[in-house]
Amino acid sequence: MALWQEVNDLSGEQVQLCYHCHKCTAGCPVAADMQYGPDALLRMVQLGQREAVLRSADIWLCAGCEACGARCPNDIDIARMMDALRVLAVREGVQPALPSVPKFNTLFMEIVRHTGRMHELSLMGLHKLWTLNLVADVPAGLQLILKGKIPLLPEMAGARKEVARLYENAEEGINRE
Ligand code: SF4
Numbered sequence: 001m002a003l004w005q006e007v008n009d010l011s012g013e014q015v016q017l018c019y020h021c022h023k024c025t026a027g028c029p030v031a032a033d034m035q036y037g038p039d040a041l042l043r044m045v046q047l048g049q050r051e052a053v054l055r056s057a058d059i060w061l062c063a064g065c066e067a068c069g070a071r072c073p074n075d076i077d078i079a080r081m082m083d084a085l086r087v088l089a090v091r092e093g094v095q096p097a098l099p100s101v102p103k104f105n106t107l108f109m110e111i112v113r114h115t116g117r118m119h120e121l122s123l124m125g126l127h128k129l130w131t132l133n134l135v136a137d138v139p140a141g142l143q144l145i146l147k148g149k150i151p152l153l154p155e156m157a158g159a160r161k162e163v164a165r166l167y168e169n170a171e172e173g174i175n176r177e
C-alpha cells in the first residue's frame, strides 16, 4: 500500500487533497526548527518517500498545536497526519534523525501513564540520563526550581487509573490494526 494511503487509513485524513498552498508551514510555530516543515513533509508522503519521512525529526518536533489544520483550505488535519507517521515510525522501528526527541516523547508519555499528569523535574532528569546530556540547561532548571515553578516531587492525579486505562485502550486499538 502507498504511504499516503497508510497515512489516510491511520489518521482518517485525505492527504492527497493538499495542493501545497504553504499556509500550514507559514503558521507552524516550530517550522523554523524543522528539516522540511509540514507542507513539504506532506508532499513527501504523497510521493511515497517513506524512509526520509519516517526518519525525519519533523514528525517528532510537531507539537500537535493544530495551527496548520486551522489554516488549511482543504481541512487537512496535519497534526493527525503527524500522529500517524509517528505510529508508523515506532511500528517499523525506524531510527529518527534526532533521537533525543522521541526519547523525550516516550518519557513524557510514561510519566503521564504512571502518575496521571506531567512532572517536569522527572522528565528533565530522566531525559538527561537517557541522552547523557547532563549539563545543558542546568542553570535554567535550577532557577525554575528555586522560584517554585517546578515542584520537586511528582503529584499523583486523582484520575490516574482512568488515564492508565486510556493508554491500555489506545494500545489495544493499535495492536488490533
Ligand atoms: S494548508 Fe493544507 S492545502 Fe495548503 S499546503 Fe498545507 S496541507 Fe496543503
Ligand code: SF4
Pocket: 024, 027, 028, 029, 030, 031, 038, 061, 062, 063, 064, 065, 066, 067, 068, 069, 078, 079, 082
Ligand atoms: S500541529 Fe505540528 S505541524 Fe501543525 S502547526 Fe502545530 S507544530 Fe506545526
